Amino acid sequence: MTLVRFNPVKELLNVEREFGKLFRDFEGRFGFGGDKSLGDEYENAVWMPLTDVLEDKDNYTLYLDLPGVKKDEVKISYTEGRLIISGERKQGTVSGDKNFHRVERTYGKFFRSFDLPQRIKEDKISANFSDGQLTIQIPKADEAKPREIAISVK
């Protein structure tokens, strides 16, 4: 059994999510595009990793805090401009004679998505995982990089 951390705000978020769904359905029914759905992984997620986003002229770099998550438990996918990082943090096998005094860490499924500008090299996205921190490097497409234009003064 996974212990789920009590989060009073979650109730509020659920209300927001339900309302969102209602309006999305409405839009869908009447032929409006609506929002791109994030799918089941988003609906089932109970926590999201903290993230830093950095940018330089060649790359976007993302740092995600994922302590206690194994390398093969993280899924990174990229479709139509959206980068999705999802997975599950398992509590591990806790034998019956162990008691919990404190559970502050959150376990279960996590989800995070980022809408990236279209102009990136999607086949060159690379990721590295060390000390519970996931680093994702996203190179920008050549046409998105700032260029210097030489102006000749006559």
Add this chain to the structure above:
Amino acid sequence: MRQINSCYGYTPKNTGNYYGYNYSAPKSDILEDINGFLIQIELPGVKKEEIKLSVEKNILSIAAERKKSAETDTLKYKHSEIAYGTISRSFVLGEIVDSEKIAAEYSDGILKVSIPKKEQSKPKEIIIN
């Protein structure tokens, strides 16, 4: 007082300005079985060498320094959620533990500290004649 706060009553936040300096209490799980206690502390992005674990009298302290990921003149923050700086947390150890035999390991951003109980404080079965 800080030690007591960080152990009981005080709800650890991910970040915050506490007692005038950038203070951050890492999230921890505490487990107990008949042989001892196990504390699991989240320290993502911290190098093993940067974690200091110490026991003084009956207080177990964890101190670490989380360095900001390299920001240079060209590499700039677009969005920041992670707290950097000093991480510290203390736990009060009871009489029943053997502070000489505390062991720790660090992997995947989790520090696991196992604190065995003293032999005399473990439950014993008494044989009925």
